[in-house]
Amino acid sequence: MTTPTNTPTDAVPPTATAPAPSWQDEATGPARAERLSALAQQHGALVTLIVAVSAASLSFDTFLTTDNLGNMAVSSAFLAVVALGMTFVIITGGIDLSVGSLFALGGVLAAWGSQYGTAVALLLPLAVCALIGLVNGLLIARSRLAPFIVTLAAMLGARGILLAVTDEGSRTYLVDKDSFFAKLGQGEALGIGVPVWITLALFVAGAVTLRRSRFGQYVYAVGGNEDAAALMGAPVARTKIAVYTLSGLCAGLAGALNAAWLVSGVTILGSGMELEAISAVVIGGTLLTGGFGFISGSLVGVLLLKVIQNVINQIGSLDSAYQQVVSGAFLAVVVMAQTWLGRRRRVL
Secondary structure (H helix, E strand, C coil): CCCCCCCCCCCCCCCCCCCCCHHHHHHHHHHHHHHHHHHHHHHHHHHHHHHHHHHHHHHCCCCCCHHHHHHHHHHHHHHHHHHHHHHHHHHCCCCCCCHHHHHHHHHHHHHHHHHHCHHHHHHHHHHHHHHHHHHHHHHHHCCCCCHHHHHHHHHHHHHHHHHHHCCCCCCCCECCCCCHHHHHHHCEECCEEHHHHHHHHHHHHHHHHHHHCHHHHHHHHHHHCHHHHHHCCCCHHHHHHHHHHHHHHHHHHHHHHHHHHHCECCCCCCCCHHHHHHHHHHHCCCCCCCCCCCHHHHHHHHHHHHHHHHHHHHHCCCCCHHHHHHHHHHHHHHHHHHHHHHHHHHHC
16 A cells, blocks of 8 residues: 655745745845935036036036137046045044145245256145144144144144245246146147146055055044044054145145246135045045045036136126126035935945
8 A cells, every 4th residue: 555645735846946035035025225325425426427417518608619628627627636645644633734734835936946947846745734743643643633623723824934935925926837747737748738747646556545545444434433543453543643744745745746837926815725635535425423434426526616617707697706696605515415315324
């Protein structure tokens, strides 16, 4: 007598594929939403830039002309160099309000030093501005002072040095138009201004440093959680000192290149530039709270600000004050969007 075989009615045939467990479906949705939120934070400014350029090119015949694009690229280069250093500072959770004054001081020192040759014109502003950035970093990292207060004091101090060098602003130093230093600001290579090439090279180096070097890992770690970074062995103090020194160095270099472009050290420049640099960095996706940011995003943020300013100039009927209004409103929208995206990622 044979014993009947009990085959379960819900058995899955060998060739059939079992449905994925429900927990996989539940995990896939939040993971996908988190990836979309991260992409929006990283590439939102780039999409906005493309839309703005497309709209401006359709609205104004002179927007895409060679002269307009060339002038916009060169004028963007100086702010971009300042924003590069500011990116490192903000990723660590800090802020640097001194870069505008350091930019002006670097330009004046470069113009004064140009009478002694190109080497002095470049090295003098770099050395002085980097030294001021080093002092900022030491006070912030070693003395535990607030970055806002320290860099605000440095902003006032740098402006005071500038006034002392220029006899209370009454003296303007000129750069010889035929000198090699002037060619660094006014020269072209392949139809593109030399300051633009220098800026692109610096951004490539900055991106590689931030993403591929141990120092870049320390920068992100300090901005993400300073106490945890210290427990993991990261040199928190040295990292902070380095980023503020780098910020001062970038501001001094930008000022020197600007002096070469204008062939003079203009004392009134740099006012409010620190706010422009912070705006560009934040618009590019770097969080003011630290621990998250992109070098390429800061460059996109600079270009977006310059496109907005150029469009306002193209309109012609609007006062230049509208540039600040539009930039401020745009920055507020970006910060609110970043805050919302950050909260959404934490919830997911």
